[in-house]
Amino acid sequence: MSELTSAFLGTLSAAQKADAQLTYADSARSDWHFTPRERKGLPLKKMSPAQRKAAMAMLQLVLSDEGYRKANAIIDLENVLRVVESRPPNDTYRDPENFSFLVFGEPGTGPWGWRVEGHHLSLHFSLIDGEMTYTPSFMGSNPGKVLADVPQKGKVVLQEEQELAFKLLHTLKPDQLGIAVIKDKAPYEMVTANARKASLDKMEGITMADLSADQKQAFTSLIMAYLRRYHVTLKNQQWQSLEKAGLDQIHFAWMGDREPLIGEGHGHYYRIHGPTFLIEFDNTQNGGNHIHSVVRDLTNDFGEDLLRLHYQKSH
Incomplete structure (x- = not known):
């Protein structure tokens, strides 16, 4: 990661580097949307082809092949929105080149990190004392399923995240549903949205401990749909953290439609909430065809816990 990020910065002019690099302590690091x-x-539109290749190599390294395909598909949906909203080809509001890379600190020296961010994509990576974190991590999809008559017609970028949740929901018995479904109407947005620090008053829904063996497997598959977005090392690191905190304490909560009524429903929402982490999925806008999903670490977003330990050791 240090080598690839240094290589990217090495391709930039002085003016580009001024846009692409800030100190690790800069407040922009936690200002995300x-x-x-x-x-x-530095957005893709201001990069040469070689610079874009270097920037995307950073992203390709930290994501799995599946995660990298999803990130590129999310970027490509800007082209769909241009057509659906009858915008000109040079429109800058729906713009597949308006995704920016920003490095914080010096790669390989002390705490440092980087992010890539644009419409429906916000991925953050922090590297502190040889350890790496990747939250908050947001992926969205508008449309959730492409219905328009465009080359991408039928595309569902976040298909697993939606289908596996319905699969788990439909395995629940009436008494389990009474615990898992906490509201009949889904919220219009993720509860934590783009908060600097993710926080919910309490854990709600049904716990992993209260599921049958088959239901636990379905729940695990749903969680893995998110963890598989990342490099296998990051995926395994997160799963081990969940095991350490206690898998049986992880809650699954549902709100809204219990069937995927694409473009015609009121929408649905679910969250996966454990002692140390939170996943939110909201598909309520555009009649249930506009998805927001996020993975948060309740103690270590932006490497917060690692940074605290670093400063304790250093001072």
Whole structure:
């Protein structure tokens, strides 16, 4: 990661580097969002082909092949929105080149990190004392399923994240549903949205401990749909952390439609909430065809816990 990030920075002019690199202590590191907006960093549109290749190599390293395909598909959905919303080809609001890379600190020296961010994609990586974190990690999809008559028609970028959740929901017996379904109507947005620190008052829903063996397997498969987005080392690291905190304490909570009524329903929401981590999935906008999903670490987003330990050791 240090080598690839240094290589990317080495391709940049002085002016580009001023946009692409800040100190690790800069407040922009935790200022994140998944909507179209002006954001710090160097966007793809201001990079040469070689610079883009170097930037995307950073992303390809930390994601699995599956995760990398999803990230590129999310970027490509900007082209779909241009057509659906009748925007011109040079529109800058729905723009597949408006995804920015931003490095914090010096690669390989002390705490450092980087992010890539644009509409419906916000991925953050922190490296502290040889350890790496990847949260908050947001992937969204608008449309959830491409219905328009475009080359991407029928595409469902976050298919597993939706289908495996319904599969788990449909395995629950009536008494289990009474615990798992906490509201009949889904919220219009993820509860934690783009908060600096993810926090919920309590864990709700049904626990892994209260599921049958087959249901536990379905629940595990759903969690893995998120962890498989990342390099196998990061995936295994996160799973081991969940095991250490206690898998039986992980809750599954549901709100809204109990069938995927694409573009015609009121939408649905679920969350996976454990002692140390949180996953939220919301598909309520556009009649249930506009997905937001996020993975949060309740103690270590932006490497917060690792940074605290680093400073304790250093001082």
